[in-house]
Amino acid sequence: MKTNVLGYPRIGANRELKKVCEKYWKGTATKTELVDMGKQLKLSNWTLMQEAGVDLIPSNDFSFYDQVLDASLTYGCIPKRYQEIKEKESKLDLYFAMARGLQNKDHDVTAMEMTKWFDTNYHYLVPEFKANQDFQLFSLKPVEEFKEALAHNITTKPVLLGPVTYLLLGKEKEAGFNRIDLLHNLLPVFYNLVEQLVNAGAKYIQIDEPCLALDITDKDRQAIRKVYTELAHKFPELHVILTSYFDCYGDNLETVLQLPVHALHLDLVRCSLQLDDILNADYFNNNTILSLGLVDGRNIWKNNFEETLATIQKVEAQIGLDKIWISSSCSLLHSPYDLDLEKNEETLPFAVKQWLSFAKQKVDELVTLKELAIGSSSKDVAKKQEENKRAHQNKKESSVIHNAAVKARVGLLTTDDSERNSEFSSRQKIQKDQLKLPIYPTTTIGSFPQTKEVRSWRSKFKKNELSLEAYNELIKKEIEETIHFQEKIGLDVLVHGECERNDMVEYFGEKLEGFAISNFGWVQSYGSRAVKPPILFGDVSRPVPMTVNWSAYAQSLSSKVVKGMLTGPVTILQWSFVRNDQSRSETCKQIALAIRDEVKDLEEVGLQAIQVDEPAIREGLPLRKEHWEAYLSWAVESFKIATSGVADKTQIHTHMCYCEFNDIIQHIANLDADVITIETSRSKMDLLNVFVDFKYPNEIGPGVYDIHSPRVPEVSEIEELLQKASKLLPVDNIWVNPDCGLKTRDWPETKLALENLVQAAKTMRSKLETAH
Ligand SMILES: Nc1nc2c(c(=O)[nH]1)N[C@@H](CNc1ccc(C(=O)N[C@@H](CCC(=O)N[C@@H](CCC(=O)N[C@@H](CCC(=O)O)C(=O)O)C(=O)O)C(=O)O)cc1)CN2
Ligand code: MET
Numbered sequence: 001m002k003t004n005v006l007g008y009p010r011i012g013a014n015r016e017l018k019k020v021c022e023k024y025w026k027g028t029a030t031k032t033e034l035v036d037m038g039k040q041l042k043l044s045n046w047t048l049m050q051e052a053g054v055d056l057i058p059s060n061d062f063s064f065y066d067q068v069l070d071a072s073l074t075y076g077c078i079p080k081r082y083q084e085i086k087e088k089e090s091k092l093d094l095y096f097a098m099a100r101g102l103q104n105k106d107h108d109v110t111a112m113e114m115t116k117w118f119d120t121n122y123h124y125l126v127p128e129f130k131a132n133q134d135f136q137l138f139s140l141k142p143v144e145e146f147k148e149a150l151a152h153n154i155t156t157k158p159v160l161l162g163p164v165t166y167l168l169l170g171k172e173k174e175a176g177f178n179r180i181d182l183l184h185n186l187l188p189v190f191y192n193l194v195e196q197l198v199n200a201g202a203k204y205i206q207i208d209e210p211c212l213a214l215d216i217t218d219k220d221r222q223a224i225r226k227v228y229t230e231l232a233h234k235f236p237e238l239h240v241i242l243t244s245y246f247d248c249y250g251d252n253l254e255t256v257l258q259l260p261v262h263a264l265h266l267d268l269v270r271c272s273l274q275l276d277d278i279l280n281a282d283y284f285n286n287n288t289i290l291s292l293g294l295v296d297g298r299n300i301w302k303n304n305f306e307e308t309l310a311t312i313q314k315v316e317a318q319i320g321l322d323k324i325w326i327s328s329s330c331s332l333l334h335s336p337y338d339l340d341l342e343k344n345e346e347t348l349p350f351a352v353k354q355w356l357s358f359a360k361q362k363v364d365e366l367v368t369l370k371e372l373a374i375g376s377s378s379k380d381v382a383k384k385q386e387e388n389k390r391a392h393q394n395k396k397e398s399s400v401i402h403n404a405a406v407k408a409r410v411g412l413l414t415t416d417d418s419e420r421n422s423e424f425s426s427r428q429k430i431q432k433d434q435l436k437l438p439i440y441p442t443t444t445i446g447s448f449p450q451t452k453e454v455r456s457w458r459s460k461f462k463k464n465e466l467s468l469e470a471y472n473e474l475i476k477k478e479i480e481e482t483i484h485f486q487e488k489i490g491l492d493v494l495v496h497g498e499c500e501r502n503d504m505v506e507y508f509g510e511k512l513e514g515f516a517i518s519n520f521g522w523v524q525s526y527g528s529r530a531v532k533p534p535i536l537f538g539d540v541s542r543p544v545p546m547t548v549n550w551s552a553y554a555q556s557l558s559s560k561v562v563k564g565m566l567t568g569p570v571t572i573l574q575w576s577f578v579r580n581d582q583s584r585s586e587t588c589k590q591i592a593l594a595i596r597d598e599v600k601d602l603e604e605v606g607l608q609a610i611q612v613d614e615p616a617i618r619e620g621l622p623l624r625k626e627h628w629e630a631y632l633s634w635a636v637e638s639f640k641i642a643t644s645g646v647a648d649k650t651q652i653h654t655h656m657c658y659c660e661f662n663d664i665i666q667h668i669a670n671l672d673a674d675v676i677t678i679e680t681s682r683s684k685m686d687l688l689n690v691f692v693d694f695k696y697p698n699e700i701g702p703g704v705y706d707i708h709s710p711r712v713p714e715v716s717e718i719e720e721l722l723q724k725a726s727k728l729l730p731v732d733n734i735w736v737n738p739d740c741g742l743k744t745r746d747w748p749e750t751k752l753a754l755e756n757l758v759q760a761a762k763t764m765r766s767k768l769e770t771a772h
């Protein structure tokens with residue numbers, strides 16, 4: 001029996017990687033400093049796992065930005081626009097140019113597209129393929145990292161993104177071919193890489209094919225068969241570990257069970273039921289080792305040893321202990337680093353902390369579970385088992401989780417609670433009278449630049465170096481400046497700017513009952529950006545209003561309409577670590593009721609427009625289509641519970657980003673928000689087509705300014721996008737706004753860009769007038 005870790009977090013326990021990368025990009029850290037920090041982080045992970053006693057320690061799970069981009073570099077899949085950079089700059093600078101774009105006196109290239117990694121809040125860079133794309137071994141990072149560990153006497157298990165999943169995650173950038181047909185070109189390069197790893201001494205290689213958790217085609221399955229059959233022929237000595245995670249193998253099970261791989265990994269946290277199917281399948285090859293992914297890599301709850309051991313015993317009875325590995329369910333990339341760093345009883349009470357386990361603790365759980373499974377007689381192990389039992393017992397009996405009033409309120413929900421009083425067409429008339437906005441009303445998505453200064457106030461406040469009063473005064477001043485700025489440049493619907501929020505989800509986690517907050521529980525979201533998901537452990541309720549004072553204050557400063565700003569229930573659920581002792585739908589409805597109360601309070605103090613963001617609604621979709629309807633039904637209902645308590649005259653906005661709407665447009669329409677703002681500028685309004693084809697009835701603000709880039713769009717560019725939108729949608733339904741919030745931008749470019757946006761709207765209006 002072996003312990004197997006699929007991957008480890010890489011940003012550093014104190015976000016060292018973020019800090020050094022951002023310095024390097026600014027020019028205040030050298031390449032050597034950056035590379036050395038990478039080495040330190042890798043070594044510290046390997047050492048930690050080695051000392052803990054992990055048998056299969058991953059390498060090549062480190063990345064300076066993203067593991068899919070790493071694979072693009074490894075396989076030499078570099079889009080043409082980077083050719084000059086490839087020739088003139090270092091590999092590392094080419095890599096960052098692909099990740100972030102590069103604009104200086106010598107170069108001006110855009111970044112590669114970024115999208116969500118399966119159903120996580122991690123984003124990867126989308127490989128770009130052309131017809132007859134050729135590949136070459138361009139970077140030897142997997143081999144170098146293996147040797148790097150070996151130099152420290154640590155023999156690792158290199159982790160590679162499998163060739164089939166790599167192709168499926170990419171996009172055809174020209175018409176006329178299917179990316180899976182590129183396998184023919186990719187495979188020689190892939191085998192060459194494997195050969196070099198074998199030559200360097202690798203005995204085990206983990207190959208990730210998480211596309212096996214998706215609905216794929218027969219042709220894709222055929223590709224899987226080809227790769228893993230050939231691999232076994234070419235490298236008979238090599239131990240190939242095939243992994244997929246985040247969902248069942250489903251109808252790919254028969255294929256994978258027949259593959260000549262050394263070990264097959266199962267995510268038994270996301271899909272426990274497949275275990276029986278596998279053990280009973282007559283095509284299951286008994287020589288294959290099963291890597292049982294029983295320690296959750298996606299959530300932070302302590303493993304339940306008793307249950308896990310029961311599962312192991314069940315498998316043992318059929319295939320024997322020597323055919324079993326105990327593993328993390330997926331890479332621990334999605335877990336925070338180390339629970340031991342958490343010392344703040346106020347935000348993370350001991351009562352909750354004792355139920356948790358972060359990456360470092362999960363490694364320990366794996367090793368302890370192995371000891372228990374093989375019947376160790378160590379006192380230390382017995383003590384850990386006892387502690388584990390106590391924590392679970394104590395959770396069952398805990399009073400901090402359950403709130404009868406909250407449960408009762410969810411139980412009493414009726415369909416009336418998720419419907420507005422009148423239908424949209426009537427509301428629209430009332431709102432037009434009430435709000436008196438011009439045609440092409442302009443607005444923003446909520447956040448304004450989160451400056452270093454604002455963050456340092458919050459940091460000082462949290463360290464008690466700044467009093468609550470002083471902190472609040474500073475925030476008030478920031479809001480005042482933000483409001484005055486928007487008035488000055490002539491925006492129509494204003495926002496307070498969200499400067500009081502560390503993050504749009506963590507902030508609500510801090511205010512709501514039923515959540516705990518970690519101090520160091522950072523998880524990578526993309527590149528150098530991380531989030532600290534709040535920990536939803538109990539029934540959710542809102543002890544006091546959360547945003548009302550700030551929004552009311554902002555509204556008091558202006559006679560223009562100010563938009564209240566909230567995060568929706570589905571997004572709060574999706575971007576938190578949530579309890580697993582009740583259904584997500586139940587938890588989501590509890591959050592929805594808390595937000596509903598906040599919406600009503602905002603209305604009561606005079607906010608005439610209220611935005612409830614749901615950028616994660618699409619990401620929450622189950623990986624397999626058969627589960628979509630069930631999810632969408634409670635997700636839509638939750639949003640409607642949150643937003644339907646207001647009068648017809650109150651305008652409900654919502655916002656979504658990083659999102660294609662094709663398959664879910666009916667459900668988006670069912671949300672029945674008065675206004676939806678979406679990200680469209682990078683795709684030059686292409687994302688709008690689905691709204692047009694669907695004849696989406698409510699108002700829409702298609703983003704006209706790409707906020708992911710510091711580049712300032714010209715008035716004419718924005719106008720052009722608005723012209724395009726005006727041909728597709730009724731003019732009365734169009735809003736003018738950026739793609740998303742401005743928190744990652746700086747003030748200078750934000751000012752110029754928003755001035756241009758207002759100017760473009762004005763030009764559009766005057767053109768309409770002359771036309772009449
Ligand atoms: N949860 C979530 N998921 C999301 C998004 C989002 O906004 N939130 N947006 C999409 C894209 N993902 C994103 C994820 C993170 C960030 C982001 O900007 N994160 C910040 C951290 C934001 C934060 O929590 N800030 C805290 C802590 C800031 C901090 O680093 N403080 C310093 C001290 C600062 C000082 O004294 O100067 C420290 O702790 O060391 C605050 O403002 O209070 C970062 O990585 O830099 C942006 C987009 C999709 N998923
Ligand atoms: C990731 S969506 C962000 C919405 C939020 N209101 C903001 O502007 O930052």
Ligand SMILES: [Zn+2]
Pocket residue numbers: 445615655656657739740741
């Ligand atoms: Zn957004």
